[in-house]
Amino acid sequence: MKKSEVPQDGGMAGNMREIAYAVDENGHYVKVESLGWEPKIVALKQAWGVISQEVEDILEKIKAGKLSPLAFHMAKNQMSLGLLSDYMEIAKWRVKRHMKPKIFNRLKPDVIEKYASVFGITAKELKTIPNQVAQELYKDNITKNK
Amino acid sequence: MVARQIGDHEINFEHRQSAHCESGVTANLLHHYGVEMSEALAFGIGSGLFFGYIPFIKINNLPLTTFRISTGGIFNRTMKRLGVSVETKRFRNRRQAMKALDQKIMENIPTGCQTGGFWLPYFPAAYRFHFNMHNLVVYGKQKDNYMISDPIFSDPVLCQEKDLEKARFAKGALAPKGRMYWLSNVPKKIDFKVPVQEGIQEVCNTMTKTPVPILGVTGIRFLAKRMLKWPHKLGHEKAALYLGQVIRMQEEIGTGGAGFRFIFGAFLQEASEILDKPALFDISKEMTETGDLWREFAVVGAKHCKGRLSAEETYPEMSKILLECAGREEDIFKKLMKI
Numbered sequence: 223m224k225k226s227e228v229p230q231d232g233g234m235a236g237n238m239r240e241i242a243y244a245v246d247e248n249g250h251y252v253k254v255e256s257l258g259w260e261p262k263i264v265a266l267k268q269a270w271g272v273i274s275q276e277v278e279d280i281l282e283k284i285k286a287g288k289l290s291p292l293a294f295h296m297a298k299n300q301m302s303l304g305l306l307s308d309y310m311e312i313a314k315w316r317v318k319r320h321m322k323p324k325i326f327n328r329l330k331p332d333v334i335e336k337y338a339s340v341f342g343i344t345a346k347e348l349k350t351i352p353n354q355v356a357q358e359l360y361k362d363n364i365t366k367n368k
Numbered sequence: 369m370v371a372r373q374i375g376d377h378e379i380n381f382e383h384r385q386s387a388h389c390e391s392g393v394t395a396n397l398l399h400h401y402g403v404e405m406s407e408a409l410a411f412g413i414g415s416g417l418f419f420g421y422i423p424f425i426k427i428n429n430l431p432l433t434t435f436r437i438s439t440g441g442i443f444n445r446t447m448k449r450l451g452v453s454v455e456t457k458r459f460r461n462r463r464q465a466m467k468a469l470d471q472k473i474m475e476n477i478p479t480g481c482q483t484g485g486f487w488l489p490y491f492p493a494a495y496r497f498h499f500n501m502h503n504l505v506v507y508g509k510q511k512d513n514y515m516i517s518d519p520i521f522s523d524p525v526l527c528q529e530k531d532l533e534k535a536r537f538a539k540g541a542l543a544p545k546g547r548m549y550w551l552s553n554v555p556k557k558i559d560f561k562v563p564v565q566e567g568i569q570e571v572c573n574t575m576t577k578t579p580v581p582i583l584g585v586t587g588i589r590f591l592a593k594r595m596l597k598w599p600h601k602l603g604h605e606k607a608a609l610y611l612g613q614v615i616r617m618q619e620e621i622g623t624g625g626a627g628f629r630f631i632f633g634a635f636l637q638e639a640s641e642i643l644d645k646p647a648l649f650d651i652s653k654e655m656t657e658t659g660d661l662w663r664e665f666a667v668v669g670a671k672h673c674k675g676r677l678s679a680e681e682t683y684p685e686m687s688k689i690l691l692e693c694a695g696r697e698e699d700i701f702k703k704l705m706k707i
Binding site: 223234235236238239240241242243244245249250251253255259260261262264265266268269270272299300301305308309 | 385386387407408428486492494495497498520521522539540543608609612613615616619620621622624625626630631633634637652653656659660663666667669670673674
């Protein structure tokens with residue numbers, strides 16, 4: 223890649239510039255700042271699309287009363303049952319059980335608190351779900367964290 | 369709880385932005401102790417370049433493709449080859465882990481930490497995934513904020529104590545368990561010649577002589593063959609996801625472009641001066657051309673993911689490019705072995 227060809231396709235991460243290696247006019251390698259590259263953005267958006275879709279499917283199931291709100295927060299934080307049980311330091315089967323609305327509603331406050339702290343939200347937020355997810359979840363995250 | 373008796377402290381640490389976190393941390397830590405070390409040189413001496421397509425290890429239900437050696441490998445090999453002593457510590461207790469870090473800062477020792485990427489608030493949301501192989505250097509503390517030199521960012525960043533603690537104790541595969549490391553003894557004079565030669569030699573071996581068909585140059589050929597079957601075996605949708613995953617691993621932040629092939633090219637140029645072998649400069653050019661081919665591979669794949677190129681055209685075309693990459697890389701490593 224030539225220095226002049228280092229892509230500057232912004233979009234995914236605001237103004238963040240990363241380092242690309244490219245050769246200058248004399249064929250010597252230099253470090254060049256890059257705003258991003260289209261093919262990579264396509265691949266990254268694809269990955270986010272999968273996550274958003276999963277979150278949306280789960281929201282539907284929660285609304286239908288098949289899953290507890292916990293399932294939404296787990297998916298939004300890109301976690302599996304295994305990973306969430308690691309963070310909770312409890313057995314996987316228990317986390318799985320907590321995905322049932324009936325069981326979730328009966329959970330003791332300290333368990334709810336622990337889930338909330340894992341996700342970095344309040345207990346009240348843990349029990350609520352949005353009506354809809356933003357089409358592009360990562361953008362939703364950006365605005366939230368600002 | 370006893371209040372901690374550590375006030376504000378800052379080590380005079382030069383932050384230099386790099387493409388890749390581990391080789392960046394390696395180079396920056398050495399630089400702090402007066403060793404002239406670029407990221408590319410650290411990457412090369414640490415034999416960072418690699419290829420592996422491992423279909424039976426799945427990440428988010430997609431097969432693992434890797435363009436670099438296992439995590440920690442670059443740092444460990446570079447330090448070992450340069451004769452630098454390193455101390456590493458892991459922790460069970462979170463508070464102790466943060467206390468030990470504070471202690472190191474007070475001792476004026478810049479300290480590397482392995483962290484997860486998901487909990488670092490200064491990461492752009494689009495890059496926040498659960499990967500536990502991130503590396504950064506902590507070089508100071510201001511009240512509740514740690515001063516961090518995260519090599520993939522252009523400037524040093526601040527990170528709250530609770531967030532860094534969470535990141536140091538991220539869970540899942542390759543969990544960091546609070547791992548922190550620092551250089552305990554750096555030789556006054558270091559000769560780069562032998563380390564550079566060893567670095568090159570090892571890459572040649574892992575890339576051409578690994579007896580496992582999914583690693584090294586044969587691994588690239590294996591992927592080329594496998595990928596032809598994807599659309600029939602997986603259906604178009606899933607196949608496109610497989611494709612996207614390869615592109616992401618190749619171009620994701622930290623590779624410097626083309627799955628580390630360009631960084632390695634930069635290393636070969638430095639090696640050519642250190643070893644006084646002009647031939648290495650020419651091989652670097654070949655590596656750059658191969659990197660350009662890898663970029664072409666990503667371009668074709670992305671076109672398909674965007675629906676601009678049919679599956680019938682995409683997969684054979686991409687497979688062809690991969691075979692070409694494999695052939696060229698094999699050629700390059702055979703030449704390098706003789707140097």
